[in-house]
Amino acid sequence: MDLGLTGRTAFVAASSQGLGYACARSLAREGVAVTLNGRERTKLAAAAEALREETGGGARISWVAADLTTREGRAAIVAAVPSPDVLVTNNAGPLPGTLDDWDEEALVGALRANMVPAVQLMRAYVPGMRERTFGRIVNITSAMVKGPAYEMGLSTSARSALTAISKSISNDVVADNVTVNNLLPERIDTPRQEFMVQRMMAAHGIGRDEARGRIASTVAAGRLGRPEEFGDACAFLCSAQAGYISGQNLQLDGGSYRGVL
Numbered sequence: 019m020d021l022g023l024t025g026r027t028a029f030v031a032a033s034s035q036g037l038g039y040a041c042a043r044s045l046a047r048e049g050v051a052v053t054l055n056g057r058e059r060t061k062l063a064a065a066a067e068a069l070r071e072e073t074g075g076g077a078r079i080s081w082v083a084a085d086l087t088t089r090e091g092r093a094a095i096v097a098a099v100p101s102p103d104v105l106v107t108n109n110a111g112p113l114p115g116t117l118d119d120w121d122e123e124a125l126v127g128a129l130r131a132n133m134v135p136a137v138q139l140m141r142a143y144v145p146g147m148r149e150r151t152f153g154r155i156v157n158i159t160s161a162m163v164k165g166p167a168y169e170m171g172l173s174t175s176a177r178s179a180l181t182a183i184s185k186s187i188s189n190d191v192v193a194d195n196v197t198v199n200n201l202l203p204e205r206i207d208t209p210r211q212e213f214m215v216q217r218m219m220a221a222h223g224i225g226r227d228e229a230r231g232r233i234a235s236t237v238a239a240g241r242l243g244r245p246e247e248f249g250d251a252c253a254f255l256c257s258a259q260a261g262y263i264s265g266q267n268l269q270l271d272g273g274s275y276r277g278v279l
Contacts, residue, residue: 022258024049026152028104029095029143031055031086031135034065036208037158037201037248038108042079043069044249045104045256051078053099059083086135095139101146104256107136107180108158110210111173114217120172132176137183140198144191153196154256157184161204161271181267188265197264199255204271205233207242239272 027050030042034056042052046069054069056062062081069079082098085091086109112128136157147153159177166174181200188198205211211233218229234241248270254260255268269275 019259021048021253021256023104023253023256025051026103026256027051027053027099027101028106028256029053029055029099029102029139030106030108031139032108032110033106034058034061034081036210037203037206037245038106039065039069040206040208040245040249041106041108041156041158041252042249043072044246044253045106046073046077046079048253048257050104050256051080053102054079054081055084055086055095056081057083057085086139087131092135092138092142096142101150102143103147103150103152104154104156105139105143106156106158106252106256107139109135111160111170111177114169115172116169117171124172125175128172128176129179132173133180133183136180140184140187144187144196147196148191148194151195153191153194154260155184155196155198156252156255157181157198157200158252159200159202159267161202161269161275163200163202164267164269164277165275185265192264195261197255197261199260199264200267201248201252201255202267202269202271203243203248204269204274205237205242206245206248206270208245211242236274237272238274241272243270243272 028045030038032038033042033054046052066079066081084094109131162170162174163177184198215229
């Protein structure tokens with residue numbers, strides 16, 4: 019299927035690895051000029067080169083090193099990428115914790131990392147998208163938004179706030195062919211899952227294979243998700259064909275969510 023994205027431009031936040039990189043790769047394969055983002059210039063340059071190689075050398079890949087949690091970082095992003103057709107928001111979530119860890123500083127920090135940057139980038143880019151009558155915004159949130167786990171409460175709260183305001187925004191902008199949707203990953207095989215594996219190994223004194231097996235056993239599909247599955251779902255939500263899909267939360271969790279809605 020031709021997703022109608024050839025010649026479009028995209029900014030993908032926090033995309034030097036993991037879920038952001040997966041989205042950037044799938045978009046680049048569809049002919050989108052992609053700008054990567056992260057804080058480490060060396061890592062970004064390597065990621066950009068890897069993307070070019072993975073897509074046969076013809077992909078248009080650039081990058082901007084900026085901390086999107088700061089006003090200065092976001093200003094640098096907008097200056098480097100003033101009018102993208104596609105915005106994919108993303109950032110690493112807070113560490114797992116408990117109620118004892120969630121003081122005011124932790125709560126505000128989670129919002130600054132996982133809610134504020136996405137909204138501020140939407141504020142910067144939505145007016146231009148509406149004028150051009152095309153825009154696709156995809157927020158990478160978490161399956162915890164719909165199925166919270168206690169230790170992930172800090173991440174869940176910030177991402178739920180982003181989900182709520184994104185729904186509000188989606189209602190207003192969709193008439194101009196600007197869509198806002200959220201991807202809710204769980205157990206995708208990325209560096210974040212490797213962190214969780216290492217954490218389980220340390221906590222239970224087990225080997226890596228056993229830790230990965232225990233994590234995979236929590237997924238209804240019995241395996242971890244592949245990054246390309248996630249990236250391709252992102253690309254479809256950004257496609258011309260997805261103009262009638264907005265304000266939605268798409269779970270990529272191997273069928274693990276037990277709710278109806």
